[in-house]
Every structure is written in C-alpha cells, then in structure tokens.
Amino acid sequence: MTLMxxxxxxxxxxxxxIYSGALAKSEGRTPSIYxxxxxxxxxxxxxxxxxxxxxxxxxxxxxxxxxxxxxxxLKNGMQMILxxxxxxxxxxxxxxxxxxxxxxxxxxxxxSDTHEEIPFDLKDESDGTxxxxxxxxxxxxxxxxxxxxxLDELDRSMHAQLTRAFLEYFFSCSTSRSQILATTxxxxxxxxxxxxxxxxxxxxxxxxxxxxxYSLEEFKPRYDKxxxxxxxQGRFGGIPKSNICLR
Numbered sequence: 001m002t003l004m005x006x007x008x009x010x011x012x013x014x015x016x017x018i019y020s021g022a023l024a025k026s027e028g029r030t031p032s033i034y035x036x037x038x039x040x041x042x043x044x045x046x047x048x049x050x051x052x053x054x055x056x057x058x059x060x061x062x063x064x065x066x067x068x069x070x071x072x073x074l075k076n077g078m079q080m081i082l083x084x085x086x087x088x089x090x091x092x093x094x095x096x097x098x099x100x101x102x103x104x105x106x107x108x109x110x111x112s113d114t115h116e117e118i119p120f121d122l123k124d125e126s127d128g129t130x131x132x133x134x135x136x137x138x139x140x141x142x143x144x145x146x147x148x149x150x151l152d153e154l155d156r157s158m159h160a161q162l163t164r165a166f167l168e169y170f171f172s173c174s175t176s177r178s179q180i181l182a183t184t185x186x187x188x189x190x191x192x193x194x195x196x197x198x199x200x201x202x203x204x205x206x207x208x209x210x211x212x213x214y215s216l217e218e219f220k221p222r223y224d225k226x227x228x229x230x231x232x233q234g235r236f237g238g239i240p241k242s243n244i245c246l247r
Contacts, residue, residue, distance in 0.1 A: 060085030143173035155186035202238035
C-alpha cells in the first residue's frame, strides 16, 4: 500500500511484497545490494545469486494470475520482491521494453573445511535473517531517495544487535529527509547515543484503555542518563500493567 504525502513519497511496507526504488534502478544488481548488507553482519551468507525462471511456469504459493496482475501494475523499469512457498523470495522485474522477468533469489553459505559455497533455501534460514532480507530493500530505498517508511515491529525476530545495525546503517547513508517511523519492543534501542530524545516516543494506555502517545523529550532527561534503566523503573510510563496472579 502506498500513501502520498507532501515533499516525498510515504511508503508503508508489507512483508508480503516489497517494492524498492533502489532495487528498481539496479537493473539486475539485486544480489550485490543484499551482499553489501550481509558482508559485515556475521550471518554466514557469503553470496547472493539469482536463478532466472520461466515467467509462464507456475510457482508454489504464487498463482500465475497474481504475477500477471502485478506485472500489469508495474511500470517499465520497475520491480518487486515477492514471497513464495517455504519462505522463498522472487524478484519480478519489468524491463524498459515492458517484458516481465522472474528470478529466484538464492543465498549461499561457505563450508568451513573446503570453502565451497552451498545454496540454502530460505526455509533453512532463521526468522531473523529472513526478516532482515525483507527489510533490506526498504533500507536501500531510504539510502537512495527521500522517503518515509513505516515499519511495524522493526525488531521482530531479529537480534538486538541486528536491529541496531539496521538503524546505524540508515543514519550513515540516508539523506537528511529520509525517515523511518517504527514501532518496537527492543529496549536496547533506548539509547541517546543512537536516538535523540525527540525521536523516542512511548505509548501508554489509561484506565479506559485509550492509548496516549508522548515523547521522551517531555521528561527532559540528561544526555548521560541510562534511558533503558529509567524506562524499566517506570519513570517514563509505557510499562504494561498486569494483575495476573499465578498460584
């Protein structure tokens, strides 16, 4: 789903299909974009390659009619990452001449003894790795153009260090007008060395179960304060309240 706002395009990403302007401009360089992010993350992925597929052949989990309908909506030169059966990922690309091309994205791991590269199905990768794979096109787009991405549960299935690395890379490469609006439960992101006080917001429910949104800036904490510790101590609210008694 795409929302348009003033100044730049606002994009809401869904796990089920991700479009990226950066990938659209890559003209077949999708593997190199993934490899750039995986290189220093220690995930054991040594290469990312693509296998060309017959666009007319049926795929598990993706009806041919759906691919055809998506292809009609794609403009020439654009592409989309699609999920398939067993967590597989495909790249649907429409050339400048209007021809649809379909590729399966394959990830390779290197054996420790022979250093042979072995192809892995995504069903054999961890949920955290797959989550990162789905987010990388958005990150590439943010670094390439001025966009706002809204990401629900940014940290879902990912290790805390991977979530932090994702944001650190975004801060290092993005333009001044690119933004991420994300929800998260990851307490390690409550760090003033990573985020400004006005970039951290909390949500708390009142007695009528209505949600209230407010900024950390309202509490005016010192820059040397341990925000994570203060949050766990309830100083900033937003702490779940439970009356469950286990006997």
